[in-house]
Amino acid sequence: MFAMMPLGMLTGLVLSFIAGIWLGAMEAMVPIMVSGELSGMVVGMICAMDVLSFRQAALLGAASGLAGILLVWLANGMLRGISRETGIG
Amino acid sequence: MADADTRAKWDRIAPHFDFMAGRGAEARWKPFKQQLFSHMEGRILFLALGTGLDIATFPPGRDITAIDISPRMLEQARPRIEAYPGTIRTECIDVHAMPFAPDHFDQIYTSCTFCSVPRPVEGLRALHRVLKPGGGLFMFEHTGSRYYPFRYMLNAMTLLTERAGPAMNRRTVDNVRAAGFKILEVNNIFLDVVKTVTAFKAPV
Numbered sequence: 001m002f003a004m005m006p007l008g009m010l011t012g013l014v015l016s017f018i019a020g021i022w023l024g025a026m027e028a029m030v031p032i033m034v035s036g037e038l039s040g041m042v043v044g045m046i047c048a049m050d051v052l053s054f055r056q057a058a059l060l061g062a063a064s065g066l067a068g069i070l071l072v073w074l075a076n077g078m079l080r081g082i083s084r085e086t087g088i089g
Numbered sequence: 090m091a092d093a094d095t096r097a098k099w100d101r102i103a104p105h106f107d108f109m110a111g112r113g114a115e116a117r118w119k120p121f122k123q124q125l126f127s128h129m130e131g132r133i134l135f136l137a138l139g140t141g142l143d144i145a146t147f148p149p150g151r152d153i154t155a156i157d158i159s160p161r162m163l164e165q166a167r168p169r170i171e172a173y174p175g176t177i178r179t180e181c182i183d184v185h186a187m188p189f190a191p192d193h194f195d196q197i198y199t200s201c202t203f204c205s206v207p208r209p210v211e212g213l214r215a216l217h218r219v220l221k222p223g224g225g226l227f228m229f230e231h232t233g234s235r236y237y238p239f240r241y242m243l244n245a246m247t248l249l250t251e252r253a254g255p256a257m258n259r260r261t262v263d264n265v266r267a268a269g270f271k272i273l274e275v276n277n278i279f280l281d282v283v284k285t286v287t288a289f290k291a292p293v
Binding site (some may be wrong): 013025026027028029030033034037062063072076078079082083084 | 110113114117158192231236239242243246249273274275276277279280281282283286
C-alpha cells in the first residue's frame with residue numbers, strides 16, 4: 001500500500017503537468033495528483049488483501065480518483081475566500 | 090541558485106513559455122488578475138513581466154516600469170508591450186539588484202513571480218526599499234499549502250518543477266511579512282494555493 005501511494009502520486013504528477021497546460025495549471029494539477037495518490041493507495045491496499053482482476057482494479061482506481069476530485073472540490077469550498085490580517089500560506 | 094543561473098533558466102524557457110503557461114491558467118486567472126490590476130495608479134513597478142501575458146489584464150493608460158531578469162522573455166513580450174494603450178518601460182534587471190532610488194514607486198505588482206525569485210525574502214526587501222511609505226504591494230501568486238495532502242504534493246512537485254521553472258511550495262505570505270510589509274488582505278482563489286495578496290509599506 002505504501003509503495004503504491006507514491007507510484008499513484010508519481011503517475012498523477014506526470015499527468016498533472018500535461019493537464020495543467022490545457023486545463024488551468026494548479027486547478028488541474030492538484031486534483032489529478034490527489035486522484036493519483038488516492039487511487040494508488042486504495043488499489044494497493046485492496047491488492048495486498050485480495051486478488052483483483054484488471055477490470056476490478058481499474059474500476060476501483062477510477063472510483064477512488066473521482067473521490068479524490070470530490071475531496072479537492074470540498075476543500076476548495078472551505079479554503080477559498082478573503083481573509084484580512086491573517087497568516088495563510 | 091545564482092542569479093546568472095536563474096537568468097539562463099528563464100532564457101531557456103522563454104520560447105516555450107506561452108505554450109506552457111498561456112492557455113488554461115491564463116484563461117482561468119484572467120478575471121482575478123484584472124480585478125487586482127484595476128488598482129493600478131501613480132508610478133508603478135511591475136515585477137517579472139515575462140512574455141507579457143499579463144499585459145492584456147492591465148487597465149489602459151497607465152505608466153508602468155516593468156522588469157524581468159531574462160532578456161529573451163522581454164524580447165517575447167515586445168509585441169504585447171507595443172500593443173498596450175499606455176506606457177510600459179522595460180528593464181532587464183534582477184530584483185535583487187534594482188537601481189531605483191528608495192521610496193520611488195507608488196505601487197508594486199507581481200504575478201506568479203515569487204515562486205521563482207531565488208531568495209524571496211531578500212527580493213521582497215528590495216521591493217520594500219523602492220516602495221514609497223504607505224505604498225501598496227499587490228501580488229497574484231501561487232504558494233505552498235498549509236494542509237495535507239496538498240502540502241506534500243506541492244513539495245513533491247517542487248522537486249521536479251524547480252529545475253525547469255517555479256517552486257510550488259513557497260510560503261509567500263509569511264515572506265511578505267518577514268520583508269517588513271503589513272498584510273491587508275489575502276484572497277484565496279484556489280484552495281490556499283492560488284491567491285492574491287495585498288500589503289503595504291507602513292508610513293514613516
